[in-house]
Amino acid sequence: MLFIHTPKCGGSFINRAFGKRHKACPSMTWKEARGHKTFLEYREIFKGRGENIYDYVLFTVVRNPWDWHLSWYNYVSKDVGAKKSGMLIEHEQIKNLTFSEYLRWLDDPEVERSQDDYARKQVSDWIVDETGALVSRHILRQETLEGDLNDLSEEFGLAINVPSGQRINASSNDDDYRRVYSSEEVEIIASRHQRDIELFGYKFE
Template identity: 30%
Template sequence: MILSNRYNFLYVHIAKTGGTSVRAALRRLQWKDPYYLAQFICSRLSHMTGHRIAAKLPRHAKIICAQEMLPKEFFDGLFKFAFVRNPWDLQVSSYHHLKRERPHLLAGHESFEAFTRWKLDPQRPYQYHLDTSITLQTDYLIDLHGRILTDFIGRYETLHEDFAHICKIIGVPPIELPHKRQATDRKKDYRSYYSDDLAELVGKHFARDIELLGYRFDPV
């Protein structure tokens, strides 16, 4: 999550939706923020204390976290945005990310189908990186009453166009998005990873995302 006082925006970073590229592009704006030094110091202090002082908004914090921590008038006046992604494609991206960065988490479940079924098993013990990857994207966007709090929801599928629109709204020249964390070992078409029943299983788990965000297994 990135908060900018100078440009009056709040970016809600949902994992595996192009957020690393968005953060890299927005970083240059952070340096111009009058509160950047204070934010940086608080972030370092939070890290040094094992995040026990509640002095920062975590990278993948949900928007309700910012709503609770910030003054109401200030929060309401922010331009709040996030990016989302087709849930079936997101799970393929998550699989390759964990396979590359934390391969020990795949132990005994090396194939995409076996790993995804295991992740979605409600009897599986909690594991932060696994559970974060199957958290509903809409959970990051809503308040306690289920109301969407973001002003704009961009899409990974139109990442560059939507980010250009965001730059226009916050009043900055268009910023080129860098290419970050692109997997080289995955197939381009996410649908090739799925059997019919696995696609249905993922669809059931992410039913609210699919309904509210308008996704489907076969893109239009």
């Protein structure tokens, strides 16, 4: 199996479920495959090793884009020295911004950007091919991750231990994400994440 780890979508929860077994994933054992690589990046990495990525079961986790951005903002802005995120450029730029200012920062063409520039991607960027089509039917959702992972485990007979009743994402805001958006800001994310909304059916609700 290959876990395509979309950032801020419960990857630590997945790792806890698999325990030591998660270290057997190519994304952990191959140095060039570590990090939040997209499917297209993985495909080239596999090709370089003489492997066919389509021989693997691919699975990933997606998340409501409005909630995803609030999580990004909380995580990176509060990550002093970028010790956890490694995103020092972004931290320095948004550490003193309000969430509303962060949303406008996303589209600022003048600011310096890191090579990965995760926050300006769509969640689906990690799991589509060059035509924009999904590359796996095993799409788990952060909102129902415990149940979805149990279903995946049953389908493939996985020897894993799915955590029960645990918080999925430690950087999530305890408040309902809907409370922090104005109507204009709802549309900012809707415009940025059109493909996510189309593919996964997410709504601001």
